[in-house]
Amino acid sequence: MTKAANLVTSITVEINAPASLVWEVLTDLENYCHWNRFCPDIRCGLQLNDLVAMQTRHPITGDVWPVNEYLVAFEPEHLLSWEQRPVPENKDAARRDQYIEAIDANRCTYFTTDQFLGLNADTIMREHGAWVKMAFDQVAVDLKKRAEELQRARAAAAV
Numbered sequence: 148m149t150k151a152a153n154l155v156t157s158i159t160v161e162i163n164a165p166a167s168l169v170w171e172v173l174t175d176l177e178n179y180c181h182w183n184r185f186c187p188d189i190r191c192g193l194q195l196n197d198l199v200a201m202q203t204r205h206p207i208t209g210d211v212w213p214v215n216e217y218l219v220a221f222e223p224e225h226l227l228s229w230e231q232r233p234v235p236e237n238k239d240a241a242r243r244d245q246y247i248e249a250i251d252a253n254r255c256t257y258f259t260t261d262q263f264l265g266l267n268a269d270t271i272m273r274e275h276g277a278w279v280k281m282a283f284d285q286v287a288v289d290l291k292k293r294a295e296e297l298q299r300a301r302a303a304a305a306v
Contacts, residue, residue, distance in 0.1 A: 153263040153272040157283035159256050160291040164298035166224040166247050166255040172294050173227050173245060182293035185282040187211075191218055191229075199229045206282045220244065233265050240265035253298075257290055259283050 162169055172182070180187045188202040199216045219242070220228035230242040245259045261279055263271045 151262060153268045153276075155261045155263075155272075155276050155279045155283060157259045157280065157287045159258040160287045161250070162255050162257055162291045162294050163253065164255070164294040165253055166249040168298055168301075169247050169255055169257060169290065169294045170224045170227075172290060172297065173247075182289050183286060184289055185286050193218065193221060195219065195221060203282075206278055206285055216241075216243070224249070238266045239263075239271060240268075241271075257287055259286060 172178075174193060176189045176191060176193075179189050183189075184204060185206065186201050186203050189199065190201075191197050191199040195218055197218045199218055201214045201216070202211050203214050204211045214231070216229040216231045218229050220226050225247055226244060228242060228244045231240055233240045241261055241263050243259060243261045245257070247255050247257050249255045261283065263276075
């Protein structure tokens with residue numbers, strides 16, 4: 148199997164929480180500010196082709212900037228994806244996929260990818276790929292921490 152060109156892939160984390168809870172965290176956009184250091188603000192109606200308006204933070208400089216993409220996959224407990232589409236004033240394009248895979252009823256894995264597309268894909272990968280990988284690794288760790296905290300709190304409340 149050959150590696151896709153201009154693809155950034157995060158670490159895969161094993162999360163001690165059900166896939167349903169991880170999905171709940173990923174789709175609870177109002178609370179991203181409480182756990183997601185890379186994307187502290189995100190707005191979307193969570194319907195296919197909806198605008199995904201985000202604020203993203205560079206993991207090294209801390210600079211924050213707006214990003215607008217479109218929701219292209221919404222498969223509960225499995226896949227959440229959005230993409231940047233080329234427009235006349237900006238030919239850049241990319242697709243981000245976030246994958247959840249259940250291991251059993253109480254554990255799952257998570258990783259995310261970003262495929263740079265379009266005319267500037269090679270340049271974007273060369274100039275930004277390393278820090279995007281760093282940011283996506285951070286998201287994976289942050290998501291694991293948030294989901295496991297919620298799982299522990301819910302288990303304690305059920306006792």
